[in-house]
Amino acid sequence: DAKTTQPNSMESNEEEPVHLPCNHSTISGTDYIHWYRQLPSQGPEYVIHGLTSNVNNRMASLAIAEDRKSSTLILHRATLRDAAVYYCILTYGGATNKLIFGTGTLLAVQP
Amino acid sequence: NAGVTQTPKFRILKIGQSMTLQCTQDMNHNYMYWYRQDPGMGLKLIYYSVGAGITDKGEVPNGYNVSRSTTEDFPLRLELAAPSQTSVYFCASSSWASRNEQYFGPGTRLTVT
Numbered sequence: 001d002a003k004t005t006q007p008n009s010m011e012s013n014e015e016e017p018v019h020l021p022c023n024h025s026t027i028s029g030t031d032y033i034h035w036y037r038q039l040p041s042q043g044p045e046y047v048i049h050g051l052t053s054n055v056n057n058r059m060a061s062l063a064i065a066e067d068r069k070s071s072t073l074i075l076h077r078a079t080l081r082d083a084a085v086y087y088c089i090l091t092y093g094g095a096t097n098k099l100i101f102g103t104g105t106l107l108a109v110q111p
Numbered sequence: 112n113a114g115v116t117q118t119p120k121f122r123i124l125k126i127g128q129s130m131t132l133q134c135t136q137d138m139n140h141n142y143m144y145w146y147r148q149d150p151g152m153g154l155k156l157i158y159y160s161v162g163a164g165i166t167d168k169g170e171v172p173n174g175y176n177v178s179r180s181t182t183e184d185f186p187l188r189l190e191l192a193a194p195s196q197t198s199v200y201f202c203a204s205s206s207w208a209s210r211n212e213q214y215f216g217p218g219t220r221l222t223v224t
Contacts, residue, residue, distance in 0.1 A: 032211060043115075043201045043215030044154065087153060091211070098144075098169060099213065101153030 004088045009106040012078045020073040020105055022088030027068050032091050034099065035062065035073045037084040044087065044101075047073065083109045112137050115216035117202050123222045124192040132187040132219050134202030142205045143185040144169075144213065145177065147198040154201060160185055192223045 005023040012018040024033065035047040048055055048062045050071070055062040061074040075082055087104040118133045136143065141162050146154035146169075156169030160179040174196060176188040185204075189196060199220050203213040 034211060036213075043203070043218050044213075045215070046212045049211045098156055098159060099146075099154070100170070101146075101155070103151070103153050 004090060004102055006086075006088050006102065006105045008103070009108065011108045011110060012075075012082075014080060014109055014111050015077050018075040018078045018082070018107065018109075020075075020086050020088075020107065021070065022072070023070045024088070024090055025069045027090060033062065033064060033068075033071050034087075034089040034091060035060070036087045036089065036099070036101075037082075038087070038104070039081075039084045047086070078107075078109045080109050080111060083107055114138065115202055115204055115214050117200075117216040117219050119219060120217070121220045123224065124189075126192060126194065126223060128192050129188070129190050130192070130221075132189070132200055132202075132221075134185045134187065134216060135183050136185075136202075136204040136214070137183065138204060138206070138214065139182060140204035140214075141182070141207045142210055142213075143179065144203040144205075145175070145185070145187045146201045146203065147171065147196075148201060148218075149198050157187065157200075189221075194223050197221060197223045 034049040036044040038044045048060050050062045063072045085104040085106050087101050089099050115136045144159045145157040148154045155171045158177040160166045166177050199218045201218045202216045205213045
């Protein structure tokens, strides 16, 4: 399975944009890029996913490099509620969509 | 919709005991998954199911068993509990049409002593 590399931790100020990077240099053509987040003492929560094109939804934006070897999750205006561990995950584009979690990036948001 | 529900929330087992972790979803999802999360680590897939009667192993299946007799329920059985199975267990589900989006339950915190 292809691996992802993320910084262990990042800090942001409330109401500022946050760019969370992820490297996945061994990604294959059929791997989807997923982002999940996990708030303290909760189960993970889906954020966004994409294959080749940039994606936007109500929670965030996903910017995918042209060679697909890296991607960036963008939170447009961080709130205190966005403090969580963010996981960048690749899944094979098959039927089962098994998620292989790494250790993620712990995002701290300062008021 | 209640989404994905898990019971119990907490449990302490003695070494060698057995138990079943319950997971139910009310979204009519085809896919269901069991993960475990050790302290400070990401989640690891134990077992998954693509529909009633069909299950398959994930990354760390040893020491666990599953069954899927209905669409809604996906229980996880621990036989002969060991301290290495101390962890937080999460159940998740997804639909075939939106299988990139998994919905997770609140988790079961299990301690084996």
